[in-house]
Amino acid sequence: xxxxxxxxxxxxxxxxxxxxxxxxxxxxxxxxxxxxxxxxxxxxxxxxxxxxxxxxxxxxxxxxxxxxxxxxxxxxxxxxxxxxxxxxxxxxxxxxxxxxxxxxxxxxxxxxxxxxxxxxxxxxxxxxxxxxxxxxxxxxxxxxxxxxxxxx
Numbered sequence: 591x592x593x594x595x596x597x598x599x600x601x602x603x604x605x606x607x608x609x610x611x612x613x614x615x616x617x618x619x620x621x622x623x624x625x626x627x628x629x630x631x632x633x634x635x636x637x638x639x640x641x642x643x644x645x646x647x648x649x650x651x652x653x654x655x656x657x658x659x660x661x662x663x664x665x666x667x668x669x670x671x672x673x674x675x676x677x678x679x680x681x682x683x684x685x686x687x688x689x690x691x692x693x694x695x696x697x698x699x700x701x702x703x704x705x706x707x708x709x710x711x712x713x714x715x716x717x718x719x720x721x722x723x724x725x726x727x728x729x730x731x732x733x734x735x736x737x738x739x740x741x742x
Contacts, residue, residue, distance in 0.1 A: 592685030593694050599681060599738050600674030600695035604702020606731040607666075607673045608649045612642035613735035614677045622742045628683045630676075650728055654721065661703050674699025
């Protein structure tokens, strides 16, 4: 079950790179996900969820700017894969295998990045403009991340 959640949190990272680690950091900080004796214990430190939350909020704003590059340019795509792998690893270590969790998270991030781009493009075409599609994607990412950490 945790590896499926690792894949799904990776999808969230593909949609919004900082929303996934913010959710995982809050889960670790609140004790829903015990990472205290692992190499990923820093995700549960007092400042980590706040830092990732600020980054997630900044990302939500930046995503609305017309100058923001595509999520598939190397830096953006790489960030999403790393974010997905980190979050997947957090869930994987709780399930007994950090590496499998990281791989699941990275694969999910690729799926989320490419699938999110496709769905958002279709929605934007339907609406005739991008902002409503972006807000729907924001909502899916935030609600999805919350559901995943609440299932823990």
